[in-house]
Amino acid sequence: MEGVEVLGVEAHGSDLSLTALFLQAHIVVQIVMIGLILASVWSWAIIVDRAMVYARSRQQISRFEKVFWSGHSLEDLYRTLSARPATSMAAMFIAAMREWKRSQEKQAGSYVGLQMRIEKVMDVTVSREIERLERRLMFLASVGSTAPFVGLFGTVWGIMTSFQAIANSENTSLAVVAPGIAEALFATALGLLAAIPATVAYNRFSNEVTRQTARLEGFADEFSAILSRQLDERM
Amino acid sequence: MRVGLTISCCAHAAVLGWTMLSFSSTEPLAVSPEVALPVDLVSVEEFTELTTGLKDGDIEEPPAVPDAPEEIDAAPDPEPEPEPEPVPEPPQPAEAPPPPPEPEPEPEQAEAEPEPEAAPEEPEYVQLPRQVSMPRRPPRPRPVQQVALNDPAPERPNEQERDFDPDDIAALLDKQERDEAAGGAVGGTPDAAPSLGAPTGLANRLSMSEIDYLRQQISRCWNPPVGVLDAAGLVVKLDLELTPDGSLTRPPIVANTSFDPIFTIASEAAKRAVVQCQPYVLPPEKYDTWRRMIVNFDPREMLGG
Numbered sequence: 001m002e003g004v005e006v007l008g009v010e011a012h013g014s015d016l017s018l019t020a021l022f023l024q025a026h027i028v029v030q031i032v033m034i035g036l037i038l039a040s041v042w043s044w045a046i047i048v049d050r051a052m053v054y055a056r057s058r059q060q061i062s063r064f065e066k067v068f069w070s071g072h073s074l075e076d077l078y079r080t081l082s083a084r085p086a087t088s089m090a091a092m093f094i095a096a097m098r099e100w101k102r103s104q105e106k107q108a109g110s111y112v113g114l115q116m117r118i119e120k121v122m123d124v125t126v127s128r129e130i131e132r133l134e135r136r137l138m139f140l141a142s143v144g145s146t147a148p149f150v151g152l153f154g155t156v157w158g159i160m161t162s163f164q165a166i167a168n169s170e171n172t173s174l175a176v177v178a179p180g181i182a183e184a185l186f187a188t189a190l191g192l193l194a195a196i197p198a199t200v201a202y203n204r205f206s207n208e209v210t211r212q213t214a215r216l217e218g219f220a221d222e223f224s225a226i227l228s229r230q231l232d233e234r235m
Numbered sequence: 236m237r238v239g240l241t242i243s244c245c246a247h248a249a250v251l252g253w254t255m256l257s258f259s260s261t262e263p264l265a266v267s268p269e270v271a272l273p274v275d276l277v278s279v280e281e282f283t284e285l286t287t288g289l290k291d292g293d294i295e296e297p298p299a300v301p302d303a304p305e306e307i308d309a310a311p312d313p314e315p316e317p318e319p320e321p322v323p324e325p326p327q328p329a330e331a332p333p334p335p336p337e338p339e340p341e342p343e344q345a346e347a348e349p350e351p352e353a354a355p356e357e358p359e360y361v362q363l364p365r366q367v368s369m370p371r372r373p374p375r376p377r378p379v380q381q382v383a384l385n386d387p388a389p390e391r392p393n394e395q396e397r398d399f400d401p402d403d404i405a406a407l408l409d410k411q412e413r414d415e416a417a418g419g420a421v422g423g424t425p426d427a428a429p430s431l432g433a434p435t436g437l438a439n440r441l442s443m444s445e446i447d448y449l450r451q452q453i454s455r456c457w458n459p460p461v462g463v464l465d466a467a468g469l470v471v472k473l474d475l476e477l478t479p480d481g482s483l484t485r486p487p488i489v490a491n492t493s494f495d496p497i498f499t500i501a502s503e504a505a506k507r508a509v510v511q512c513q514p515y516v517l518p519p520e521k522y523d524t525w526r527r528m529i530v531n532f533d534p535r536e537m538l539g540g
Contacts (some may be wrong), residue, residue, distance in 0.1 A: 018255050041247050042240075049239030 021183040026161045032154030032187050036147060040194035043143045046136045047201040054208045057088050057133065061215055064089045087132075088212070089219055092125040096223055115228050122220040129216055133209045137202060144199030151191015158184025280442045445518060449525075452515050457508035459534040460501050469498060471505040471532040479522050481514035490529055505532040 022033060067077065068089075078097040081090050099121045103114045162180020169176060460469065472490040477483060487509045489502045509530070517525050 018251075037247070037251075041243050044243035044246060045236065045240035047239070048242045049236045052238065 018186070021179075021186050024179065025183045025186075026158060029154045029158045029161075029184065029187055032150055032157070033190055036151060036154075036187070036190040036194050039143050039147055040190070040197075043140055043194060043198040043201070046140055047197065047205075050136065050201070050205050053133070054205065054212070057212060060087060061089045061212065064093070065219070068093070088129050089216060091129065092122050092216065092220060093223065095121045095125045096227065100227060115224070115231060118227055119220075119224050122224065126213070126216045126220055130209065130213050133212060134206075137205055137209070140198045140202040140205070144195050144202050147191045147195035147198065148188070149191070151188040151194075154187025154191070155184040158187060280444065445521075449515060449517060449530075453508055453512055453530065456512040457532065458504055459532070460497055460504060469493075469495065469501040469534050471498070471502045473502075473505055473509055473530050473532065475509060475528045475530060477513075477515065477517075477526060477528070479519060481516055483510065483513050486510070501532070501534070508532075 022030065025033065074097065078094065078101075082094050082098075086094055096118050099118050100114070103117070159181055162177070162184060165180065166172065166176055470491070474488040474490045475483060476485055487506050489506070492498075
């Protein structure tokens with residue numbers, strides 16, 4: 001939105017400035033350009049947001065693993081962590097511990113069932129975490145794949161109309177042909193401008209999600225192993 | 236998400252603002268003016284007469300060439316008259332002397348010469364000077380021999396004045412040729428002095444006028460098939476092999492084929508023409524170039540004139 005307004009500010013620049021190109025363009029091309037600028041703005045917003053989310057999440061996981069393997073009692077850890085809302089690995093730990101506690105309080109049911117329940121709970125938490133990490137990545141993917149085509153559409157449309165105009169004016173000098181083509185190519189430029197960062201970011205972020213998922217699943221396996229050892233000791 | 240959106244919007248606004256500032260002043264392409272290449276138009280004849288250049292040769296006097304065109308301009312006026320009456324002829328050779336170095340002996344010969352030349356002249360003989368002047372090497376007596384080969388009759392008067400300088404007759408004939416050509420190739424001054432020319436130029440090709448002359452010699456005897464609508468299919472190519480004296484070494488060979496039944500007639504006519512009109516008069520020092528030739532017989536050219 002903002003980009004569009006900025007475009008509109010300087011209405012009368014030199015003939016081939018970006019503003020003039022935008023204003024001279026056909027309405028379809030203008031819509032395409034605006035859409036591409038909005039897509040670019042939104043995808044950059046997602047990129048910034050995701051980058052911050054992943055950095056925070058990675059940091060949290062590292063800190064939690066450090067604390068978890070430092071030899072503190074799990075009860076203490078549970079008590080401190082459950083006081084405030086937790087994310088990623090801590091959330092998994094809390095979910096598993098809560099299930100464990102609940103089963104112990106009731107003193108009912110078999111320990112075999114407890115093992116299964118804890119794994120289930122942790123699986124659910126992992127999938128919720130993955131969902132949280134992957135949120136909005138699909139937008140980047142679709143911008144990366146469709147923006148060039150949208151830009152190309154704008155270009156084709158612009159060239160089409162400019163050629164029609166040329167045919168009507170019955171003048172084929174380059175000075176007549178050039179502005180229309182320049183304005184049409186501007187749409188492709190915008191499409192690529194939106195698509196390239198989106199594609200790069202999508203590849204990077206999906207890689208990041210895979211890595212964090214692997215870490216979470218590894219922790220889930222390890223933690224369920226610990227709990228199962230404890231259960232065996234109690235039997 | 237809000238943080239990301241804010242950052243993104245600010246970044247886009249900044250980038251758009253910057254591009255608008257930088258792109259708005261797109262400078263027009265500086266088109267460098269193209270340097271004009273000096274081109275000299277050289278006629279085919281001038282090109283064929285390019286001789287090997289000598290870098291240390293003496294520079295020729297340039298005003299000699301400008302003189303010649305003036306004479307050509309002046310010449311056509313007296314030209315039509317000489318044929319009915321040979322009286323105005325002498326002035327014409329009298330104008331010629333300026334280019335050659337010795338003007339003294341010229342007028343005498345000029346007076347003696349034009350009368351026999353103008354009177355018994357046949358149409359073929361008009362071609363003669365063109366042929367004679369081709370060698371453009373005054374010291375050689377060959378032009379006279381060629382003249383003898385072609386038309387013995389008009390040559391006799393020339394033989395009487397054997398003693399005269401062949402340099403002069405070359406100049407004279409050259410001038411006559413120029414008159415006929417009506418300011419055609421003004422070209423090179425006829426002298427053997429080395430000139431600045433092409434490095435490999437040996438001037439050993441047949442020039443256009445020589446080819447023309449040969450064509451004229453052949454077409455005298457040629458009766459192309461007349462009344463044929465499609466003359467395009469009747470182009471006959473003959474492969475000729477000549478001896479140095481201009482006669483055929485073997486019967487001409489038809490070098491192309493056609494399914495047109497009239498083609499046989501046309502090719503026979505062409506062969507007949509070639510055999511009948513031998514020997515041909517061609518510059519002997521270029522024998523290598525005309526020893527073997529392929530001659531096109533095109534009825535269309537004939538009909539067209």
